[in-house]
Amino acid sequence: MAIAAKGPRTSDVVAQQLRGRSTDVKGIIFQAALLFALLLSLLILLVLIADVARGGLGVFQERGGEFLRGRLTVVSPTTAGVGQGIVGSLLLLIFVVLMAFPVGVAAAIYLEEYASDTRFNRFIDVNIRNLAGVPSIVYGLLGLVIFVQVLAPLTGGKTVMAGGLTLAILVLPIVIITSMEALRAVPDSIREAGFGVGATRWEVIRSHVLPAAAPGILTGTVLSISRAIGETAPLLVVGATTGLLATGGRGFFESFREGYTALPVVVFRWTSLPNEDFRALTSAAIIVLLIMTLSANAIAIILRNRYERKW
Amino acid sequence: METVTTDSPRNVHIDMGARKPNARPSGEPVFEVADLAVYYGPFRAIRDVSMSIAQHQITALIGPSGCGKTTMLRCFNRMNDLIETARVEGSVRYHGADLYDKRVDPVEVRRRIGMVFQKPNPFPKSIYDNIAFGPKVAGFKGDLDDVVEESLQKAALWDEVRNRLKESAMGLSGGQQQRLCIARCIAVRPDVILMDEPCSALDPIATGRIEDLMQNLKDEFTIVVVTHNMQQAARVSDMTAFFTAEVNEEQDRRTGVLVEYDKTEQMFTNPSDERTENYVTGRFG
Ligand SMILES: Nc1ncnc2c1ncn2[C@@H]1O[C@H](COP(=O)(O)OP(=O)(O)OP(=O)(O)O)[C@@H](O)[C@H]1O
Ligand SMILES: [Mg+2]
Numbered sequence: 001m002a003i004a005a006k007g008p009r010t011s012d013v014v015a016q017q018l019r020g021r022s023t024d025v026k027g028i029i030f031q032a033a034l035l036f037a038l039l040l041s042l043l044i045l046l047v048l049i050a051d052v053a054r055g056g057l058g059v060f061q062e063r064g065g066e067f068l069r070g071r072l073t074v075v076s077p078t079t080a081g082v083g084q085g086i087v088g089s090l091l092l093l094i095f096v097v098l099m100a101f102p103v104g105v106a107a108a109i110y111l112e113e114y115a116s117d118t119r120f121n122r123f124i125d126v127n128i129r130n131l132a133g134v135p136s137i138v139y140g141l142l143g144l145v146i147f148v149q150v151l152a153p154l155t156g157g158k159t160v161m162a163g164g165l166t167l168a169i170l171v172l173p174i175v176i177i178t179s180m181e182a183l184r185a186v187p188d189s190i191r192e193a194g195f196g197v198g199a200t201r202w203e204v205i206r207s208h209v210l211p212a213a214a215p216g217i218l219t220g221t222v223l224s225i226s227r228a229i230g231e232t233a234p235l236l237v238v239g240a241t242t243g244l245l246a247t248g249g250r251g252f253f254e255s256f257r258e259g260y261t262a263l264p265v266v267v268f269r270w271t272s273l274p275n276e277d278f279r280a281l282t283s284a285a286i287i288v289l290l291i292m293t294l295s296a297n298a299i300a301i302i303l304r305n306r307y308e309r310k311w
Numbered sequence: 312m313e314t315v316t317t318d319s320p321r322n323v324h325i326d327m328g329a330r331k332p333n334a335r336p337s338g339e340p341v342f343e344v345a346d347l348a349v350y351y352g353p354f355r356a357i358r359d360v361s362m363s364i365a366q367h368q369i370t371a372l373i374g375p376s377g378c379g380k381t382t383m384l385r386c387f388n389r390m391n392d393l394i395e396t397a398r399v400e401g402s403v404r405y406h407g408a409d410l411y412d413k414r415v416d417p418v419e420v421r422r423r424i425g426m427v428f429q430k431p432n433p434f435p436k437s438i439y440d441n442i443a444f445g446p447k448v449a450g451f452k453g454d455l456d457d458v459v460e461e462s463l464q465k466a467a468l469w470d471e472v473r474n475r476l477k478e479s480a481m482g483l484s485g486g487q488q489q490r491l492c493i494a495r496c497i498a499v500r501p502d503v504i505l506m507d508e509p510c511s512a513l514d515p516i517a518t519g520r521i522e523d524l525m526q527n528l529k530d531e532f533t534i535v536v537v538t539h540n541m542q543q544a545a546r547v548s549d550m551t552a553f554f555t556a557e558v559n560e561e562q563d564r565r566t567g568v569l570v571e572y573d574k575t576e577q578m579f580t581n582p583s584d585e586r587t588e589n590y591v592t593g594r595f596g
Contacts, residue, residue, distance in 0.1 A: 117395055188393075189432035193492070195393060197445030197499050198422030207444060208434050 052290070056283030067284060072241070072261050074269060077277035082285050085266035088160065088240070089229060089292065091255060092262055095164025096171060096228045101221050103168075104175030108217075111176070112183040113205055125180075132173035139170040140234030148238050156257035158239030163260060166238050167231060171224035178220020182213040215307040222300035226293045232264040240265045263289045339366045341503060341533045342387060347401035349382050349391065355559065356382045357567035360401070362552055369525055369534045371544040371575065374554035374590070379567025380537040381429060383554070384505050387535060388424035389417040422449055425501035427509050429537075431488035433480035433495075438463075438472050441480045441491055445499035458498050465528070466494035467520035485512040493521065497528070504528065506536040510543065522547050541591055544575065551578040553587045 059067055063081075070081015111128075115121040143166025147155050155162040186209050194204035210217075241261045267289060270282040342364040349356050357379035364370050372380045382391070389410060391397040403410045410420060434441050442459045451458065459476065463469040468490040472483070480491055489512050496504055506525075510518040525534055525547050538544050544551050552572040556565035571584045582588045 187432075189428065189430060190434060192390065192393065192428060193432040193434060193495075194444070195390070195418075195421055196388075196426040196428065197448070197495060198418055198425075199444070199448045200418050203448050207448075208436075212435055 049290075052283045052286050054283075055280050056285075056287045059280050059284035060287075067281075068288070072266055072269070074273055074278075077275060077281060080270075080278070080281055082263060082266055082288050084261050085263040085285065086288065086292075088260040088262045088265075091160045091260065092164045092167055092235075093225060093229065095160065095256070096168045096225060097221075099165060099168035100172050100175050100224065104172050104221070105179050105217060107172075107176045108179030108183060109205060109210075112180045113201065113209065128173050128176050132177055135233075136170055136231055137233040137237065139166055140237030142166070142169070143234060143238040158241075159258055160256045160260045163235055163238050163240055163262070164256075166234050167228045170231065170234060171228050174224040174227065175221055178224070179213070179217045182216025182220065183209060185216060186212045211307075215304045218303040218307065219300045222296055222303065226296035226300075229293050229296060230264055230289065232262075232268050235262055235265050236268070263292065340364060341366045341406060342535075343402075343404040343407075344386075345402045345404075347383075347386060347399070347403065349379070349386060350396075350398040350400070351394070352396040354564060355566045357554070360567075360569045362569060362572050364533065364535060365550065366533050367529055368549040369529055369536060369547050370550045370552065371548035372535065372537045372552050372554065373539070373541070373544050374567070374570075375556065376539075377565065377567075378554040378556040380554055381507055382567070384426075384507055384535060384537055387503070387505055388426055389415075389420050390426060392417050422499060423501055424503040424505060425496040425499060427489070427492050427496050427504065427506040429507040429511070431485060431492050431512065433483070433488050433491050435479065435481055437477050438480050438483070438491060439476040442495050442498045445495060449499055462494040462498040463491075465497050465524060466490045467517065467524060468494055486514060486517050489513060490517065490521070493524070501532065503533045503535065506534065508537050508539060511539065518543070541579075541593070545579050548575045551575040553578065553582075553584075553590060555586055555590070 063070075067081045068086065069083040070079060072082075072084045073080045107128075111121065111125060115124075143162060147162035147165045148158055151162075155165070190208050190212060191204055194208050195201075199207070239259075241259045263285060267282055267285045270278045270285065340363040342362075344363065345361050347360040348358040360383065372383060374380055385391045386399055386403055387405075387410075391399055399411060405420070405424070409415070434444065436444075439459055442462050443455045446455060446458050460469060460473075463472060468487060471487060472491075475482075480488065483491060489509060493506075493509060510521050513521065522543065525536070528534060536544075536548065550572065551574075553570045554567050555570050556567050559566040571578065571582060571587045573582070578587060579591050582591065588594075
């Protein structure tokens with residue numbers, strides 16, 4: 001019609017409307033704030049790493065493998081090393097994994113898949129969350145009483161076993177919570193599908209829910225392990241050795257009932273020494289500790305990508 | 312319970328809440344539902360449902376969205392047990408046995424009464440594993456490959472997936488996923504198949520195939536199907552039940568009731584309730 005020809009062309013009007021507001025000031029400010037926060041935390045991390053590297057890399061150049069094998073000593077910086085610390089940390093980790101993973105996942109499955117939504121169960125749920133926030137030194141005191149003193153006949157006192165059990169109960173709430181969240185993220189429709197073809201609850205959990213939740217559970221577990229690697233305070237309380245340590249010569253299983261030290265404990269001990277020569281050693285030990293933690297995180301990421309599923 | 316056969320005089324006046332003339336389908340009943348009510352917490356989703364479902368027939372449940380069709384369907388295989396807030400009152404008998412008896416194991420119930428859900432829900436596994444799971448947990452000892460092929464063929468999916476059985480079922484299209492779920496249900500050879508809008512995600516060709524499939528399955532299985540598609544209900548079902556949601560004064564929400572249940576032909580050509588007529592002719596819902 002003729003009227004249509006007089007006004008602006010429809011396509012122009014629509015194109016105009018689609019262009020939107022030219023500047024979104026609030027949005028830009030918000031984005032800048034986010035970016036700033038990100039850069040700030042990255043910067044702090046970089047400064048930290050640079051500082052540690054400056055102090056510690058020299059040690060690796062001078063002594064290399066010898067430092068990695070060396071014993072914990074506070075008197076002779078030329079022979080001191082992190083060997084015992086690495087071994088101790090690894091033994092502790094084995095314990096943490098063996099204790100916290102099965103118990104934590106089992107507890108999460110119970111709470112998430114079996115327990116009904118009663119007041120009591122919600123109370124338990126809330127308290128597990130609270131436990132995850134309890135300062136680690138408190139777990140140290142708990143470990144001292146239970147694993148070092150009461151269960152001394154079993155653990156042998158201030159041993160790897162006592163330290164490992166203490167760290168295990170320290171990370172247990174984290175393992176439970178992350179596993180519960182992973183289980184909760186599995187859509188109910190998958191459970192219904194399983195029940196719908198006549199599977200029992202356990203069959204549904206084993207065949208469908210657990211595999212679907214595995215990436216989340218594994219990530220959470222590995223992250224809690226990397227937390228355990230770095231814990232110092234509870235280990236000091238339950239008696240990780242900070243001085244000269246005589247170990248070795250006995251079998252793998254005996255080593256669980258011997259005295260031990262751990263990397264963060266080594267770092268802690270050396271930091272408190274007045275001798276300048278130990279500064280560099282401390283930095284070097286921190287580098288080893290960082291590498292261990294980062295490897296644990298890398299494993300978490302690899303596992304997650306490996307098992308990642310979509311639904 | 313009062314049941315009136317179709318050849319008795321039809322009750323034409325509208326009488327909210329009173330018992331409706333419920334036709335008794337010919338043939339042996341698989342399910343007999345009496346005075347059924349389902350609650351989600353304090354909310355009553357359906358009430359006063361009484362109907363019986365005959366063996367080797369297709370029974371369609373129709374009605375507007377939210378009137379409780381899915382809720383009703385899930386009562387037939389104790390699926391509502393899985394919803395913590397859900398509570399079932401009244402009785403559902405399966406071949407004469409009380410489904411909600413304390414001694415009944417819901418797992419045994421679901422092995423005999425399979426279900427295809429409203430939203431396709433394949434397991435995040437391979438196509439093959441999706442189908443093999445049911446027979447496996449049921450202790451099937453024969454050749455699983457045969458079961459997988461046969462089930463997929465019956466569900467009109469075989470030709471599309473025969474070369475990708477080991478691939479993830481999540482890579483299938485929505486309609487293919489729904490047919491996979493049908494195949495998965497058939498694979499355990501249940502006595503009854505409950506289908507909740509099995510064709511809502513399908514194109515007319517696949518829908519036609521599923522409808523043919525239902526006709527073929529009728530000799531072996533008893534089928535209860537929820538559908539929003541009037542033509543489909545008219546085409547495939549022997550009996551049709553029309554539900555609607557009535558305002559529930561105390562809770563200011565709507566509670567589903569069974570308005571009319573009769574032979575499909577009767578329901579679509581000469582319904583006795585005005586609400587049924589309005590619904591099937593598209594004037595309501
Ligand atoms: N798990 C649940 N918890 C609480 N209320 C529910 C639940 N499932 C369904 N309902 C309610 O029960 C009523 C009936 O729902 P239902 O899913 O049975 O309807 P429907 O007839 O299948 O609808 P549609 O055609 O949209 O699928 C609705 O009011 C719904 O909100
Ligand atoms: Mg529904």
